[in-house]
Amino acid sequence: MGETQGSILNPANPQITIRRVREADLDHVVALDERVTGLAKPEYWHDIFDRYTKRRVGERFFLVAEPAGEGADLPLLGFIVGEVRAWEFGSRPCGWIFAFSVEPDTRQQGIGERLFEAISDEFRAIGINTMRTMVERKNQLHMAFFRSEGMVAGPYIQLEKDLDD
């Protein structure tokens, strides 16, 4: 997941906590997403927060990774968001990951893996045994990460049409 550019954690034992998102995390989520994607989307993230912390919370998971202990340079190291979706495209209930990000300076330290495992555990705990995501074909960083976590091509192919053609 990209080169590590400096380290604020011990790579052998990154001291992090994975927990559900809180309102106070939102500004940090927006800032991390903006650092990674180059686009600030505060309204989008506030809407996601409302939906993922107030409705169907038993099958919607917005998890964040924060450094354990005092005095960390960064308040938030990453986040992952997913939910159970059922019967769309004829699919049986399945866990979808639709947002995932790790602070660029702390990559290659197992934070993404911890977030991935945490959301897998949440899905497993409610009886979901398939997890899906969608990755832009050119995004080798995310593609390689999800592959390394054991994800493979699923039974669906995404199709689209340019409506200007």
Next chain:
Amino acid sequence: MKLQISSRLAIYALLELAADPQRQMSVAEIGEKYGVSSHHLAKVMHTLGRAGLVRSIRGVGGGYSFSGNARRTTLLDVITLFEEISGPDGATANSTDAEWALDQVLNEIDDIARATLGSITIATMLKQMTRRKRAAGARNAAEA
């Protein structure tokens, strides 16, 4: 999709060696496991050596060991040492509509193949192999 035998052998050899970077294996040992001649495999190992993926160790008990970065080396990196994974020739201004349309389809397939091969590292392959072994172990334990 078919891969040339050299590409397949290179991937097999890298997986053997990268599974334990301390391990040295001779060309004959790897060749025997995959049923190929040492002559063919020696050429493959030479190419991998030039790419910095394996190191040759001379002398008695010598052979090859893995010297690459398993988390950074993708299947596409290895395959392109031996063959081109290129798309069709590409439609030109002179192409017929039929040639253009078929090119679109073949390009789509090639794009997916390249993206897949470019996202799977040697480390990911080793993890996949470990999962298979673990699953087989669990099945055997359940049957016992």
